[in-house]
Amino acid sequence: MAKLLNMKLNYKGKILDFVREGKDIKKKFFIGSNKYLFWQILDPNFPDKHLFITEKGNKYYMQLPPGAKLSCAKDGDPVDSTYLTKNNILQGTELQLRPDMTGTVAIAPEWEISYEYKEPWVSVLTPEEKQIVAQYARFSEPSAMERFNRNIMMLFVFLTVVFIIVFQAFLKPKDSFDTTVEEKLATLQKAELVRVEEANVEGSTFEEQASGTEDVPAPEAAANAKPNANAGNTGGTAANAGAMFGIGAFDPNATSAAAPTIRVATLTEGFAASRPGGGGGSGPGAGGGSGPGAGVGRTSSFDPNAKVGFSSDLGKIATNAPSVGGSSIRPKEGSFVNVAGDLRKLAPSGVAFGLTSGTNKLVSSFKSQNVAQVSEASIQTAAPEARARYETISSTVKARQSQITAIYSKYNAILPFSGSATIRMLISSSGRVQSVIITPNGQMPVEFLNEVQTLCESWTFNVNENSDYTFTARFRKG
Numbered sequence: 175m176a177k178l179l180n181m182k183l184n185y186k187g188k189i190l191d192f193v194r195e196g197k198d199i200k201k202k203f204f205i206g207s208n209k210y211l212f213w214q215i216l217d218p219n220f221p222d223k224h225l226f227i228t229e230k231g232n233k234y235y236m237q238l239p240p241g242a243k244l245s246c247a248k249d250g251d252p253v254d255s256t257y258l259t260k261n262n263i264l265q266g267t268e269l270q271l272r273p274d275m276t277g278t279v280a281i282a283p284e285w286e287i288s289y290e291y292k293e294p295w296v297s298v299l300t301p302e303e304k305q306i307v308a309q310y311a312r313f314s315e316p317s318a319m320e321r322f323n324r325n326i327m328m329l330f331v332f333l334t335v336v337f338i339i340v341f342q343a344f345l346k347p348k349d350s351f352d353t354t355v356e357e358k359l360a361t362l363q364k365a366e367l368v369r370v371e372e373a374n375v376e377g378s379t380f381e382e383q384a385s386g387t388e389d390v391p392a393p394e395a396a397a398n399a400k401p402n403a404n405a406g407n408t409g410g411t412a413a414n415a416g417a418m419f420g421i422g423a424f425d426p427n428a429t430s431a432a433a434p435t436i437r438v439a440t441l442t443e444g445f446a447a448s449r450p451g452g453g454g455g456s457g458p459g460a461g462g463g464s465g466p467g468a469g470v471g472r473t474s475s476f477d478p479n480a481k482v483g484f485s486s487d488l489g490k491i492a493t494n495a496p497s498v499g500g501s502s503i504r505p506k507e508g509s510f511v512n513v514a515g516d517l518r519k520l521a522p523s524g525v526a527f528g529l530t531s532g533t534n535k536l537v538s539s540f541k542s543q544n545v546a547q548v549s550e551a552s553i554q555t556a557a558p559e560a561r562a563r564y565e566t567i568s569s570t571v572k573a574r575q576s577q578i579t580a581i582y583s584k585y586n587a588i589l590p591f592s593g594s595a596t597i598r599m600l601i602s603s604s605g606r607v608q609s610v611i612i613t614p615n616g617q618m619p620v621e622f623l624n625e626v627q628t629l630c631e632s633w634t635f636n637v638n639e640n641s642d643y644t645f646t647a648r649f650r651k652g
Contacts, residue, residue: 177273177291179234181227183213184286199234203227205281217282226287236269236289239281244269246277356554363551519620523593527612527623536600536609540642547598549644560639567601567635567643574633575647578626582649585622593618594648597630601641605634618649 179195191213193199198212205213206223224239238244244264246253253275258264263272271277273291280286299307316324521527548556550571553564585591593616600609610630612623626647635641 177293179271179289180292181287181289184288186284195234199227201229205287215282215285217285220282220285234271236271236279238267238269238279241282243280244277246275248275360551520617521614521620521623523614523616525613527614527620528609528627529611533600533609533611540600540640543640545640545642547642547644550646560641563637563639563641564643566637567641568645570633570635571643571645577629578647579649581622581625581629585619585625586649589619591618592616592650594646595623595626596644596646597626598642598644599630599633601635601637601643603637603639605637607631607633607635 179199180192181194181199182192183190193203193213203226204211204223205215205226207215207217207220208222211223221239225237226239228235228237244255246258246263246269255264258269263270263275269277271289271291276288276290278286278288546556546560548560548564550568553561553568556564593614595615595618596613598611598613599607600611602608607630610627612627614623
């Protein structure tokens with residue numbers, strides 16, 4: 175068997191560690207004062223990292239560190255440096271390690287490294303050593319308590335495994351998939367649909383007649399009206415109260431069949447004044463005499479029969495500030511919303527808004543080009559070549575729907591309303607929105623729909639083909 179290189183690290187004559195070829199010594203082996211090295215030399219004068227052993231052509235060479243002292247022996251006989259140099263064993267600071275030689279290198283004070291080649295060996299035990307190992311190399315016999323604890327643990331593990339098997343086989347509920355993913359999405363979208371025909375006032379207990387008028391009984395008939403004998407105390411009291419106020423047909427338990435619709439109108443009021451008259455005239459004065467004459471005061475050109483004229487110099491008249499003092503306390507709640515336009519105009523529910531002749535021509539043009547109308551719920555069923563394009567449009571619309579919500583919050587603060595709107599966008603191949611068709615689901619202010627339409631027409635999308643996309647915007651009272 176071939177011999178292998180072995181090295182030992184000695185400190186003050188005592189062995190600290192040893193390494194062997196193939197296990198610790200491979201292509202390169204480093205030593206030094208660096209703490210991250212396998213062999214650390216605790217000497218501040220020793221290099222931080224030194225390449226000590228290298229392999230060249232299946233032979234190992236030792237790189238002697240600066241100031242090292244070398245002593246070698248061949249076949250047990252010491253040799254000097256002249257012999258090593260003459261036989262090309264030592265060349266400068268490089269020492270060839272041969273199997274027939276041994277050596278010791280003093281690399282630092284009190285630090286030495288010795289090397290030699292040895293054959294690998296396996297320790298074989300004698301019969302006496304085997305008997306000793308058999309006697310002591312075994313576990314001790316467990317006590318009664320240890321055996322009991324072990325049996326309890328094994329029983330617990332066994333019962334746990336049995337329970338898991340029974341649960342998986344009989345007790346675990348099975349998942350059922352009765353519908354496809356597309357059907358489930360369609361069901362969820364139908365559940366979220368909010369249809370509001372008109373704004374209702376909650377809490378009203380008055381019923382409106384079909385003709386829009388209400389018959390009020392005479393006070394005498396109301397006074398003679400008898401309360402319902404079957405009604406409770408609360409109902410009777412309410413009925414009597416209705417008779418007292420001349421509405422004998424009032425039923426407190428009735429519900430409104432058609433609650434009145436609230437309309438909010440904003441009016442603008444102003445004022446105007448005539449300019450005061452100019453210089454003196456020939457009229458009666460304000461002098462101290464008792465008869466008419468040239469007065470010493472200014473005369474007025476006021477004519478009570480003249481029509482009121484509007485002057486642009488109102489600022490010269492209204493020069494006094496209000497006499498009401500302000501408050502230094504900042505209000506905690508409330509906000510001011512400025513909305514231009516007439517909010518009394520409501521768009522009818524279910525009728526397309528913003529549909530013009532130009533829009534109709536554009537719709538016909540898209541149909542002639544076989545541009546399919548795709549909604550947010552039918553993207554997955556669209557043609558594969560158009561699916562990615564409409565998914566891009568859908569993600570962009572979802573990211574911008576907060577802009578529509580902001581417009582709704584502004585108008586809802588003045589005229590509360592709710593419902594939903596179906597918005598259809600006709601997008602050109604350049605990505606710009608050419609036309610927007612809005613179909614409100616519920617009565618909504620025309621000014622609100624105009625602003626939403628203007629917003630959607632300002633959007634652009636990253637597409638390169640004509641697209642017809644429809645999505646739904648829902649508006650709920652906050």
